[in-house]
Amino acid sequence: MQPSTRAPAPAKALLRFAPLGLIVIVLLTGLLLGWHRYLTLDYLAAIRLTLKGFALDHGWLAALAYVLAYGLAVAVAFPATWLLTLAGGFLYGIWLGGLLAAAGATIGATVLFWAAQTAFGEGLRSRVNAMAGKVARGFEANAFSYLLALRLAPIFPFSAINVLPALFKVPLTTYVAATLLGILPGAMVYASIGQGLETILAEAATRDRPVGVGDLVTPGITLGLLGLALLAAVAPIASVIRKHWAARNT
Template sequence: MIDSRSPQHGAPPDDEPATSKGAVGKGSMWRYMPLVVVIAGLALGYAFGLQDYLSLGFLAEQRQALRSYVDTNVLWSAVIFLLVYTAAVAFSFPAASVLTIFGGFLFGWMIGGALVAVGATVGAAILFLATRSAFGDFLRHRVDGVIKKMADGFRENAFGYLFVIRLAPVFPFFVVNIAAALFDISLGRFIAATFFGILPGTFAYAYLGQGVDSVLVAALASGRQAQISDLVTRDITLAFFALALVALIPTLVRQIAKRRSSQ
């Protein structure tokens, strides 16, 4: 006679599912942690008043001290700027345009633009991964119809569409980072499209920053704070859109050819 408590029969059947459910629950909780850190970092940034330092007003007041420090500590200043820019993008702090102008003013348009391109891409990738960790399967498993078709089409032409969106910054930078994660784009394509897509705008803003000194002085003389609109003209904005339209042509041609071949 076999003892019913022997190892051959194992634990009661209800034990294993309970353990598995507990493990799944803990895993589900941990996947939200990167996004929680991002939100907490953004909240702390506002709590400590970082928005007052990442502004053209602060640059106007401290421009001589900042430039003097950079001149005597070029390498260390570049590292600090790169880390600050990466953190600002990763935590979705709305200061990308101002920081790009900072970079051009402090390091020149070439070095400043290169630092911004690297920092923006790394920061965007961090936010992308945090969002995908929390909501990576959201669209794939919970939507249908037109949105699903849009997601599938975006995924098939991820580089082309994302590259165009980066060229013409119609949507806020952090919104694109989050949306790309929801549309299940590979990390490699995301990084490549982001880096190359932001280069024209990055170097354009860095070049504006290189000559921002006269704008800041004029604003201070008139008793007001300088604004981004004082630097970014309508012609520059139209040039970005024209560049994006040209970049969109190959993707549209491929889509048309694909539909014709399927018909």
């Protein structure tokens, strides 16, 4: 009689949490080692010439490194990842910088979604009550449109939106497509802000005082922030239009 190769139930249950546990370990390690100190405008100002030179000298390898670094930061829910989008615009301009940032953010968000879904998805989904189950079925039935609306409105925490769909039966392809399309407009806006940072960072590098929010208030950057505000209004406006259209056709 062959011995059973199946893992005991408790071991299998713990194994579900391994990807999420690894993400938490990387996040805590980064915070303890002070990696967040590198995600500041002051640090970007200090190494701006080095980054520019690296991007020019290494071409697509530098772009790939940027995407992977962005993806890792998003996957572990590291704070201030918005600065990486600014850096993308600073290094590569609006279009390429925005696309690279969106790609990195989508990769990282997908990793976090998969880890959370592996750990919690089926377990929580099977325990919801009637009302929560109705909400879950509604989200699952319209997963793409709901997720796209959440992504387009930058008023919601990015990491929370990465994890929330993992609690429902959202297909991976739907999650990736809605995430990429929803992130792209905001990434372009942030990249446009980043493209205008050259003068600000150059001036900051020659001063003793740190870069402040007031330093970022320029006409070009103000337009970028206005673009973000308009993006925040897209989801509620679309919801009102959809409800009005449905009412007219009933």
